[in-house]
Amino acid sequence: ARALRRCGDGPPPLVDLARLHILGGEAVQGVRCLVVAADRAAAAGDYATATALYTRAVAEDPRAASRVRTAGRLARTAQLARAGDHVVAAVRRVLDEDDPPPRLRGEIRLHLSVVLRNQSGGALDSLNEVARAIPDLEASDPQTAARAMAVAAIPSIKGWPVERHRFWLRRGEALTGRITDPVARAAVAANRATALMLLGEPGAWAAAEELRGPATTVMEAAHHTRGWTNLAHAATALGYGARAHEFLGRAAAGLAGTSSPYLEGLTQTARLVLAWHEGRWHGLHAAADRTARLYAEIPDLTAEAMLVRGLTALHVLGDVSRARLDLAEAARVTRYDTGVILTASAAATARVHLEAGRPGQACEAVAETLNRLELTGGWVWAGEVAPTALTALCESGQTERARRLVA
Template structure:
């Protein structure tokens, strides 16, 4: 339908006909895959054909949704809807209310959240004037989404209001869109079980209809839920398939690419690939509601921290922290604040780390966001560690681990336990070693190869032997398990520095492994190391 309407707008010689068709195009495109040709066609009508106020406002409203979800950006979308509202308030109060709740949906790339909250209040004042069932469904879906994204306690009642039976396909589509948006927001807040139930409701609502965009929203929500729940088997492949399938819809691609990057780092241990995916996710997202930019920046900072580049780690989080400061969207800070505190502390910027923790605490104090509360506990602990208050840090990290476990977030819980073990190494060595061995087991259960390697390296630095070592003679001319890993990466064309980063080794250690591999395989060059993982090490 979008292709047909786009062609009709381009070919119709009558301004009035183009305006009417552009209204249909903009309305249809928000629930389909809309690219730049759609946006260009609609903008051309707005700029050149002088639509009457009512149609102009309606077109701008639908265009703002297309820009937000698919082909523009947060500020483009918000500015478009702000232009629509004055026309609509006079000519069509019902549609004006719809525009107001669209403007109420916040983004880390958008306005300060106080401005979104003001639009939400204005929309609520218009609610009694809305009688059209489709308009009421759209308003209810957007209102619930805005409240959930803000961590507002009223969100749960607003979500329950979407349970009413849909009397048309358009009502069903709006309800399904609302459920998928709520799932994204709920998992970010720390309510994974509710997020899954919302996705189930969305799937049921779409049983008799089709909406590629809403279906894609559901798929990416499940990727994020699985990431947080530690269901990582096959997740990298699923994220890759989703990113490719929805490559025409930027925010869906960005979220799938984020999960692909996170699994490339933590599961595959492929740091170069992870860095590419994380940067791509951050560069692709349009209307990020607080997950993609924060999670990608935090993961990149973790890479720099492990490579002993604290200054670069602090730089990696800087832009996103400034966005949180500008918007006041601290409820979205749980993905990045603990890592940012660690990076700032390692870089000697403890003053800024203190301000960050204080801002995060103040900005989430009255929010219904258990994930943010767990992240705040972890951030306070990491600040204490940076300042040498190890006993306090250990107690806080133990509490953070408990909080993450209650939220069924095993990876975050393991990271808190790892940090506690690290703190204990300075004093209670036996407890520290036991804790870190337990953490290695937790990471192994997740399939977190990169994190297992980091823990082993930490233990080796403190002269703790983590596995029984048979020594080179024990393997004879066969490759050791570590040499097999190195050989696999060499065969992929990876440089020693990349291999070192992926396996959490020093470049010199990798050089020794490569030399040993070449000797054992009796080859004279790196390019000859092929097929090792499949057979040479057996």
């Protein structure tokens, strides 16, 4: 290790040094090298490398307090990388075994909730994690509590009733004036705009404009980019194609200065869904297939790509069996569906049954999605599925159920 430090004029090869220190029984020194290397990667916008190195550091570190600090960095950085189950397991192990102090525990739970939401867990897992974070943060760090409330404000058809999300949106807005950190301010602004758009609130357009301010750090710019990409998804779902294009253009500019596999994939799937809605179907099935394979380990990216692959198989290729497989798999795989995948999958599957003269099976195809819309009150997302569901209910003789649907 000392020889490696001496050789060459450039910075020391920290990952190699870490390996040699750990092999030589100097775990603390090795972990320090890993953390410094991870910090440098994160500062340069290479979140995949940073996440891998922080994960190794947590696994190798013999000191509980140090593991807690590194787990905080890991959970924060993993939001922008491809964070598999092993990353979630590493963070959870620190929460369960190392007894972090309340402020750090709240921060780690907040960042873990975003990883679960975007990549690894499910809607309720993510929402329950952030709900557990908020009391710790309110008591110790109101600025970060505002970030947690902004995360809790983002709705899902697989999550809480939308009124609970509106509650956290209002609570978070009351703390906005106490946010001084630029990165926290960018994160809250991105989540607030996303939540308002997904809830169909008119204030979403003004909130989106708050993301146009200059970013002073790589992480601040990454949050702006995430916000633009989320807004593109939401605008597409609500039928605002021109605004979705505008948001995607801003996201692409933001991606030029960072290396985030998650954000890159999120932008790709937004382009796929927008192309589908606009009827730009030439080559779309192949593009969706490539994206589904490329991001196979990130459930919601895979699900959106599979949805487009299934829709194009049905309506462009005329391959009903392949389409039904993809549509069912997209609905199964999605974790934090914001009202796009379950509704479109159910509607397309029901159309297949209606075309074949099977209205009863068409009703079965939309039943779970209608139930989730009723449970959440997220009727703003029903535009894709409601007309098909109404036809299925009427043709199967369920006129009273059809009346309740449009009441």
